[in-house]
Each structure stands twice: as C-alpha cells, then as structure tokens.
Amino acid sequence: MAEIEQKTRIPQQRRSIETKNRILVAAKDQFAKNGFHGTNAKEIAAAAGVSVGSFYSYFKDKKELFMDIFREHIEEKVLQILGQHRFDANNRKEGVYRLIKAMLDAHDPYPQFHREVLAMRYSDQEVEAAFTEIDRHSLGHVERFIEQFHDKLRITDINTAARIVSAAVEAIICAITIFGEDQDADRLIDGLADMIHRYLFD
Secondary structure (H helix, E strand, O other): OOHHHOOOOOOOOOOHHHHHHHHHHHHHHHHHOOOOOOOHHHOOOOOOOOOOOHHHHHHHOHHHHHHHHHHHHOOOOOOHHHHHOOOOEEEEEHHHHHHHHHHHHOOOOOOHHHHHHHHHHOOHHHHHHHHHHHHHHHHHHHHHHOOOOOOOOOOHHHHHHHHHHHHHHHHHHHHHHHHOOOHHHHHHHHOOOOOOHHHOOO
C-alpha cells in the first residue's frame, strides 16, 4: 500500500495535468465501448498515447480511474447543474418543465459511460454509494421545488411526492439519454411535465 501511495500523485505541472486528462478522456471512451470489465490499464494507456507506467503514476488501478471519471463527469455535473437551477413560482407548469430539463441536462453528458455506470450500480458497492449520494441531493432539489407551491398543492406528503416525481423523471431521462429515444425526447418531456403538473396541482 505504501508503494502505491508513493507512486500515485496529483499533477501540478501543465504537462502532467494534460497527461492525466488524456488518460481520463481515453478511459471514458474505453469504458463506454468495452465496459468496465472489458477494459484494462494497458488498453487505456495505449488509447491515451502514454506508457503503462504513466498510467500507474496517476491511478493505482482502473477502479480508481473509473470512480474518478464518475465523480468528475457525472456526480459533480449533476450537483452543479441542479444547484444552478432556479425555481419559477409564478408559472407552475413552466416550473415543472424547467425542473425536468435541469435534471435532463445534468444527466445528458457522456450517455455511453453513464450506461456503464448504471450497470455497475447494481454490482459495485462504491458506485452504489456514490449514486445514493446523488439521489439524496436530487431528491432534496425536487422537494424544495415542490415546497415553494405549498399553498397550491393537491398532494400533502411532499417527501413521497418528491420521490414519485424523481422516479418518473429518472425513467424518462434513462429512456432519452441511455436507451437513445432522442427522437421522442420533446414529446416525452412535454407529456411528463403535464403528468407531474396534474399530479401535484390538479
């Protein structure tokens, strides 16, 4: 363990940062194409144009690299976009639509890699724990959205409503970004917004 900790490092120089970024980009593509179990460090290094030794100077193994990509390109992206979303209390249906779009934008980048992460969620405890944290933040975001309409709501249990809305939005997001139903995206989003609006308010 001490030897691994001594080898891996956080890049400080521009060239080292660029090398690590090349590894991250190459790994993301390899994981997306071949899956986590179908990819190894040698293939990632070759795709990045670096030596295997360079790979291990930045990452102790492919699992650490996989989680680094997950946190940087999915976890942080989701939290960043949801954190930037602003509620519109004056227009309920538009507010619902904007909520769905914000959650869709948070999941849209790197759909092939996201597909592999979803598969890993059910077989890897570390990935599942990271997803649980994302779900917690996402659920809190939806709860805050619903709470702003507290005097106009049809439902009374906001937490349960937030869980139902989150699950419905996640299903449509997966249909669009993971399973490639892009041609139906607008109709799916419009229908989902109408359904959620009716559930919460009508």
